[in-house]
Amino acid sequence: MSFIPGQPVTAVVQRIEIMKLRHGDNLILGFSIGGGIDQDPGQNPFSEDKTDKGIYVTRITPGGPAHDAGLRMGDKIMQVNGWDMTVVTHDKARKRLTKKDEDVVRLLVTRKSLEQAVKQSMGGCPQTVT
């Protein structure tokens, strides 16, 4: 995850598809998010760059749909269902994830271990998102 102001952001991402679970009247995904352009990036424990105002996964309910789908704590969410999540407010991010008429959310997430895995494999064709 490199961030050069003015340049398109490049990252190695993983595609994660989560089926929402019906819990009473709500559809839940089983994780918590933190971050956003209106939040303080310095307090984010998961980001490498402390000026990164992206949306990060802060907690995963064990056994929940997100956990089963492969989401891990500390992942940075780049896209939700095609919508960009790198430059959104915290509330906007929440709204994109909790739309009542969607059953499935398709996330593009990135984490540091992905980049390392790509470097180690040396020849794997990484999927980049710009």
Add this chain to the structure above:
Amino acid sequence: WPSPLLLYTELYYSTHDSEVGSLERSRDRHKSRSKDSRSEKSVTINTPPAEPLLGDSAVRSEQVQDDNWGETTTAVTGTSEHSLSQEDIVRITKDLEDSVGLDCRRYFTLTLAVLMGLLVFLTPVAFLALPHLLWQDKLQSCGTACEGLYISVAFKLLILLLAVWALFFRPPRAGLPRVFVFRALLAVLVLLFVLSYWLFYGVRILDSQDENYQGIVQYAVSLVDALLFIHYLAIVLLELRQLQPCFSVCVTRSTDGEIRHYNLGQLSIQRAALAILEHYYCDFPVHNPALLSASKSRAAKHLAGLKVYNVDGMAHSQSRAMIAAAARRRDTSHNELYYEEAEHERRVRKRRARLVVAVEEAFTHVKRMQEEEQKKAPGDVMDPREAAQAIFPSMARALQKYLRTTKQQHCHSMESIQQHLAFCITNNMTPKAFLESYLSPGPTLQYSRDHWLSRQWTLVSEASVTSGLKDGSVFLLKCADFSLVVTSKKIPYIQMSEEYIDPKSHKFVLRLQSETSV
């Protein structure tokens, strides 16, 4: 306080000698006191006859019943345990001569100043009176304007008189080694000025016997005006110029390293030294030679360690070999020092605790009697001195032990402690307020006058003492026991700039990191 058995002697010196010598010698000679003088005291505490150091000044003051006993000249009382050696006699006569010399100089300056003052004041009066005395008949009569000028001369002379009295006729506070340059310059200026006026008067008015009396009166008025302006110059040069701080001086005492910093203006070295000494008596804790004995004994032990034999006959190698050998030797003196200091600290704290409790208990026995009660029961009424003497025995032992442990016993005599106790009772002070002056060493001013050891200081300086203070100038103020090392630094030029903050510009945002579950 121990009960004495033998007569003792005291040797007093005049104020111009350093009183340290007398103090140290009397302390050494002093074994115990006369029985008669002890019986006058109402306090009888029988402690073992150890060093009776607290009793010194008490009996001294009983024997010589005047307040300025320290100022009296040499007197030997009673039979002497030690004989006066030839050295002592020579020293006494030399000191008497010195003191006479100093007084002579002071009186000489005083008479010179008075003479000059008389000359200056009588000159305008003489200018006005001489025409009347010498050529009365030729003189024009004095009109209204001229008589108005009389009033002006009179009042200006009165103002000049008061101003000169205020500025110059103050009691001198010190005798400086060299003449005060600005004063000398001003005196010369005034003298030249008055002489030139007399010259002009003598040539143009007396010789030619001028009839225009109004002109003469105006001449006298101009003289008085100019004298007032010279007085203004004197104020600026002598008083105002050194008020603005220009130098920061660092004063270090050579024996125990006490450091203080002061700000001084543009002064000559001798005047700066005087200002520093006045601060010294107020700020520096009193010099206590008893506290230095420990480090001296350690130093002596170091020197006594090695014996070096010169084999090759080269001087340098000997000293280097000695230092190297000393460094290599396994030295445990630091260990001793550490444990000794820890032990001492503990002992001091224990004694202090006992002292505080004893004093608090003693103070509870004394209560101030109210006005109404005073009329009703005049039985057991005591004045402060008696009350102090009554409660003193209960705290005396604890106080004595504490002073011995902190090596302050020679600074406080029993008499002075009782006086202080009476003072505290009179002014409704708490036990803590009474104890403060004994728990830690205070400035020299706090102690009795015999502890103001030296009023004779020597200024040691490489630059001339009438030259001004400069950045980096160093000089020494020596007295008999120790010396004060003074270094001065110039206060740098301060460049200050301004930054304006709009009061409406103070705005704040919250830094959040919220977490939402989805």
